[in-house]
Amino acid sequence: MQDFTFRRPASLADAVEALRSIPGGKLLAGGQSLIPVMKLDLAAPATLVPVAGLGELRGIRLEGSELVIGAGMTHREVGESAEVAGAIPALAALAGAIGDPQVRNRGTLGGSVAHNDPAADYPAALLALDATVVTDRREVSAADFLGSMFETALADDEVITAVRFRVPEAAAYAKFPNPASKYAIVGVMVARSPGGVRVAVTGAAPGAFRHEGMERALAADFSASSLDGVPVDAEELLSDPQASAEYRAHLVGVMARRAVEACG
Numbered sequence: 068m069q070d071f072t073f074r075r076p077a078s079l080a081d082a083v084e085a086l087r088s089i090p091g092g093k094l095l096a097g098g099q100s101l102i103p104v105m106k107l108d109l110a111a112p113a114t115l116v117p118v119a120g121l122g123e124l125r126g127i128r129l130e131g132s133e134l135v136i137g138a139g140m141t142h143r144e145v146g147e148s149a150e151v152a153g154a155i156p157a158l159a160a161l162a163g164a165i166g167d168p169q170v171r172n173r174g175t176l177g178g179s180v181a182h183n184d185p186a187a188d189y190p191a192a193l194l195a196l197d198a199t200v201v202t203d204r205r206e207v208s209a210a211d212f213l214g215s216m217f218e219t220a221l222a223d224d225e226v227i228t229a230v231r232f233r234v235p236e237a238a239a240y241a242k243f244p245n246p247a248s249k250y251a252i253v254g255v256m257v258a259r260s261p262g263g264v265r266v267a268v269t270g271a272a273p274g275a276f277r278h279e280g281m282e283r284a285l286a287a288d289f290s291a292s293s294l295d296g297v298p299v300d301a302e303e304l305l306s307d308p309q310a311s312a313e314y315r316a317h318l319v320g321v322m323a324r325r326a327v328e329a330c331g
Contacts, residue, residue: 069111076116079123079226083203085116086224094118094226096178097141099170119175124228129154132234133199138177138227142166145176155196157238157256157329161188164242166249177227183274185216185305186250190275191240192232194267195256199231206231216273235260239329241322242270245309252310253318257326259289266323271304271315281323291324 074089076082086092093112095101096119105111118124124139127150134154136145145151146163165171165179165188179189180200192198193209200212203226212220221227235258242254251270258265264285269275284293301316310318 069105071105071112072114074114074116076118076121079118079121079203079228082116082118082121083224083226085114086226089114089116092116094181096139096175096181097173098178099166099174100178100182100184118226119178124177126229127151129234130231134158134232134234135201135229136176136232137229138175138180140176142171142174142176142179143168146171154234155232155238157240157258158192158196158232161192161240161242161256164188164244164249170249176230180212180230181219181221181227183213183217183219184250185273185275186245186252186270188240188242188251188254188269191251191254191256191267191269193230194275194277195238195240195258195265196232196235197258197260197262197265198233200227201229201231202227213275218274233260237330239326241325241329243318243322253315253322255319255322255326257285257323257330259285259330264289266326268319268323271319273305278319278323285327289327289330291327294320294324294327 092114095115095117124137126137142162142165152159198209200207238258240256242251253271254269256267266278266281280297299316299319301312304312304315306312
């Protein structure tokens, strides 16, 4: 790990100004993504700007048909929140199964979303729940915000402040986890709302994606059996020591069925 300086902001405005004024500066939330890559010398920011404790990034509240979660909320706080459990139980369950207790106590929603690890759980929730990512200067739909592996629409001096999740009629998340890291080898969230059905997949490809074939099948008949025969193309999926692309394609179908059954 290379030497770095620490600049603690007093407010969100201070954090943004620090990013603009310091070449190579990086935000530090829970550190569960940034610190490991710094240890491996895969990243060497000259300055870290910690934001996890900023009040502007905290809080969970229901606003009409949307659940708004501050970017600084930890996975544990999201998983144990009565507001989240009451509005979107599937999101609470997803957060409660991220990593291990140490990761859940330090990692944050905003940090995970900004990092956009292809095996992270939150990207599936963002797409399935038609979420909006709120930053210090704009609001971006999840579909426009999330890119391919570790890529997002976030500017270098932009800070995620919250995520707005649409509250569905029913939703569930099913994950086949890596036994060591608990990252998703494949994770699927299914959400049903008055606007239709959304099926989002994480872990299987370089980025989270929606499966439109499954969405059409479930819109016609919201049952696990309706997914029988719906193909999952392995051509664009990842293949690594944990699972081949063909096995991941199989898992997408299995996890989707489990998620539909869990919706009740």
